[in-house]
Amino acid sequence: MRLTSTGCKCPKCQDSGWEIVEENGSSYARECSCGIRKREVLGRKLKFANIPDAFKEVRLENFRRDVYRREDSKVIIEKDCKAIDWWLDDIASMKEQGMGLYLYSSTKGSGKTRMAASIANELIYNKGMSVKFATSVQILNEIKASWKQEEGMTEHQLLDDLSRAEILVIDDFGIERIKDWIEEKLYHIINSRYINRTITIFTSNLPIDGLEYDVRITNRIKERSFPLVFPNESVRDYIAEANFSRLKEVMAS
Ligand SMILES: Nc1ncnc2c1ncn2[C@@H]1O[C@H](COP(=O)(O)OP(=O)(O)OP(=O)(O)O)[C@@H](O)[C@H]1O
Ligand SMILES: [Mg+2]
Ligand SMILES: [Zn+2]
Structure with missing residues (x-):
């Protein structure tokens, strides 16, 4: 221009x-x-969302179902995608009810974070919503850091932000070693979101019932999320295999 x-x-x-x-x-x-205003608003939303670089470009359209090799995985992912489409189509009423999603599988690398980021991008780009994306470790580290630093956000402001975000994605939920202070902070965030009926999307390696948190936390999550089991198949392993094959080809040539 x-x-x-x-x-x-x-x-x-x-x-x-x-x-x-x-x-x-x-x-x-x-x-x-x-359209400068719309671009500015979108830019602010993307900055606020803080989606990791590796997942900034992922979209529902390029979430591949053919990467799963096992028949049971193909059935599972097909059902998950159907459920996610339904949830997104009905996002206005999900928002009213505060109904989020809980994506889990014990297998690492099965596509949970990629899917959560794809949903986040869909909500930001196509539904004009505000999303905050963070791993639970990041959240807890930021809280801890706020105790020491003189500048930046106070713990109160941080908790307030996380409690108020229109949509909060908590990636890798349930891997922290449980301590009283951790449960207290997570309870604060999850209970505020429960009371305000705001949507939270979790990814985890554990089913809700397998989380070792206090039942005050887990039963609030249970009431307000649709649990979606992910395939027990690691796409990450397939990517590593493909990379290794490329390397072997180079070495053999
Ligand atoms: N359906 C898919 N289509 C394309 N790429 C995928 C798909 N699923 C996963 N991947 C890729 O595989 C890698 C692992 O996926 P991801 O990080 O989402 O797994 P995860 O289930 O969150 O793992 P973890 O349990 O370790 O957190 C990423 O590079 C991701 O982009
Ligand atoms: Mg993950
Ligand atoms: Zn203008």
Whole structure:
């Protein structure tokens, strides 16, 4: 896009996002059709979401079902995708009820984080929602760090942010070594979200009943999430195998 003489890209709004419209002798401001405001809002949402770089580009459309080799896995992932489509189609009523998702499988590398990030991107890009993505270890480390630092967010602000986020994705839930303070903080976040009926999406290697947290935490999660078991097959292993084959080809040539 060419810049105007004032150095702005948009001649109508000078990149402010608002254009002044004169009508019947009076003037008012309306959102400029160049879309700068929408791009700014999207940019802020993406920054806030903090989706890991490796999963920034993943989308539901490029979540592959053919990577699973076992028949039982193909059946499981087919059902999961159907359930996720249904949940997304009905997101307005899920939001009213505060119904989230709990993606789990004991096998590591089966696509849970990739799916959670794909859902997060769908919610941000196509449903205009605000999402916060974090691993539970990240959340707990940030809380711990807030105790020491003089600057930055206080523990209170952090907990408040996590409690209020429109959609919160907690990746790798249930791997922390349980300590009283950890349960207390997680309870604070999960109970606030329960009371406010806000949606939380979890990924975990454990089923809800297998989590070692206090039942006050687990039964709130149980009431407000649809559990989706993921295949017990590691796509990560297949990626590693493919990489190794490429290496062997190079070495043999
Ligand atoms: N269905 C899929 N289509 C394409 N790539 C996939 C799919 N599932 C997983 N992958 C890729 O496999 C790797 C492992 O996936 P992911 O990290 O989502 O697994 P996970 O179930 O979250 O594992 P963990 O239990 O260790 O957290 C990633 O590189 C991911 O992009
Ligand atoms: Mg994961
Ligand atoms: Zn403009």
